[in-house]
Amino acid sequence: MAILEAKHLRKDYQAVNVIADLNLEVREGDFTVLVGPSGCGKSTLLRMIAGLEDITGGELLIDGRRANDLHPRERGISMVFQSYALYPHMSVHDNIGFGLKLEGKSKQDITKAVREVADTLQLTDYLDRKPSQLSGGQRQRVAIGRAIVRKPRIILFDEPLSNLDAKLRVEMRMELMKFHRNHNITTIYVTHDQVEAITMADRIAVLEKGNIRQFDTPRVLFDTPANPFVASFIGSPQMNLFDVTAQNNYVVKTAENSEIRLPDVSLALLSDAKVIGIRPEHLKLQSEATGAGLSAKVDLIENLGDESIIHLLAGEQRITARSHEPVDCQIGETVFLGFDSTRAHFFGDQQNRLSR
Numbered sequence: 001m002a003i004l005e006a007k008h009l010r011k012d013y014q015a016v017n018v019i020a021d022l023n024l025e026v027r028e029g030d031f032t033v034l035v036g037p038s039g040c041g042k043s044t045l046l047r048m049i050a051g052l053e054d055i056t057g058g059e060l061l062i063d064g065r066r067a068n069d070l071h072p073r074e075r076g077i078s079m080v081f082q083s084y085a086l087y088p089h090m091s092v093h094d095n096i097g098f099g100l101k102l103e104g105k106s107k108q109d110i111t112k113a114v115r116e117v118a119d120t121l122q123l124t125d126y127l128d129r130k131p132s133q134l135s136g137g138q139r140q141r142v143a144i145g146r147a148i149v150r151k152p153r154i155i156l157f158d159e160p161l162s163n164l165d166a167k168l169r170v171e172m173r174m175e176l177m178k179f180h181r182n183h184n185i186t187t188i189y190v191t192h193d194q195v196e197a198i199t200m201a202d203r204i205a206v207l208e209k210g211n212i213r214q215f216d217t218p219r220v221l222f223d224t225p226a227n228p229f230v231a232s233f234i235g236s237p238q239m240n241l242f243d244v245t246a247q248n249n250y251v252v253k254t255a256e257n258s259e260i261r262l263p264d265v266s267l268a269l270l271s272d273a274k275v276i277g278i279r280p281e282h283l284k285l286q287s288e289a290t291g292a293g294l295s296a297k298v299d300l301i302e303n304l305g306d307e308s309i310i311h312l313l314a315g316e317q318r319i320t321a322r323s324h325e326p327v328d329c330q331i332g333e334t335v336f337l338g339f340d341s342t343r344a345h346f347f348g349d350q351q352n353r354l355s356r
């Protein structure tokens with residue numbers, strides 16, 4: 001059974017609808033990531049789950065029980081915020097124990113609980129320090145400690161790493177993954193960063209404008225995106241997407257005035273396709289125009305050492321290719337970008353994925 005379920009969830013801020021009809025099932029023990037661009041409703045959804053925001057419509061179930069009207073403290077849920085929101089004047093011990101103190105727990109009980117948590121998070125030697133005397137990683141662990149000291153069934157994170165520099169972010173990411181592996185607390189983690197989502201998640205819900213566009217494992221989202229939005233959101237550099245207008249004899253015309261040859265794709269599929277997607281790593285620079293592919297002009301080559309990112313133009317459309325082989329072409333040269341057509345993604349007029 002799902003530990004958390006959203007059924008037809010709706011959120012309005014006065015007259016503004018932010019979430020219209022959202023359905024989500026979170027499995028016990030999973031690390032679930034909500035990912036999407038800024039403003040799509042991630043924090044709103046998380047705050048509704050935590051009980052910090054009213055639910056306008058629909059139902060939130062925790063362990064199968066309606067939780068819409070439960071007080072945050074009655075939900076068995078803890079939340080870690082972006083800034084960690086540690087109290088600077090309090091010791092690590094008092095920061096972790098603060099929630100228990102508010103609940104009126106005895107000093108003895110608090111100390112016992114704090115020591116247990118500090119032990120599992122390797123914070124025992126730092127209990128007397130102030131947050132300013134800790135490294136970024138230790139501060140994150142204090143924030144987690146404060147969240148788990150009340151033994152929540154579910155822990156929520158709202159973009160906890162987005163304020164950090166790149167190096168620290170990678171370290172913290174690994175710490176969080178280790179923490180999840182060791183404790184197995186059901187986790188819902190919000191980020192706008194698809195790399196974070198892919199590396200950390202058991203399953204990812206991709207949000208756009210308050211709607212879940214796809215909810216599945218990173219592998220499935222990457223290999224078989226359900227629509228152009230997910231296709232372009234997951235993967236970096238992002239998938240090349242071509243709006244196609246018409247096809248004639250296995251040649252598809254794009255809205256940006258170029259032509260894609262697709263000799264081994266069925267005509268039925270080609271006539272249904274409205275958008276065709278190809279990932280940069282699946283495009284090969286060929287000197288001869290054979291098989292599936294399109295002609296494009298080389299605009300810029302970024303050499304990244306172990307790989308090259310080649311920026312090209314086909315008509316008006318920008319295309320990105322990625323190669324692990326040395327690239328042998330000149331700026332301004334027209335090349336043929338070949339691909340294995342089984343690697344191409346086809347979407348229909350409802351943005352739906354078409355199967356081959």
Ligand SMILES: Nc1ncnc2c1ncn2[C@@H]1O[C@H](COP(=O)(O)OP(=O)(O)O)[C@@H](O)[C@H]1O
Pocket residue numbers: 013016018036037038039040041042043044045
């Ligand atoms: N208190 C509020 N009142 C009115 N609109 C809000 C409020 N909070 C958030 N919004 C709006 O709801 C939308 C979703 O916001 P949010 O959930 O914070 O997005 P995200 O976390 O994905 O960046 C945004 O358009 C935002 O402007």
Ligand SMILES: [Mg+2]
Pocket residue numbers: 042043044
């Ligand atoms: Mg947010």
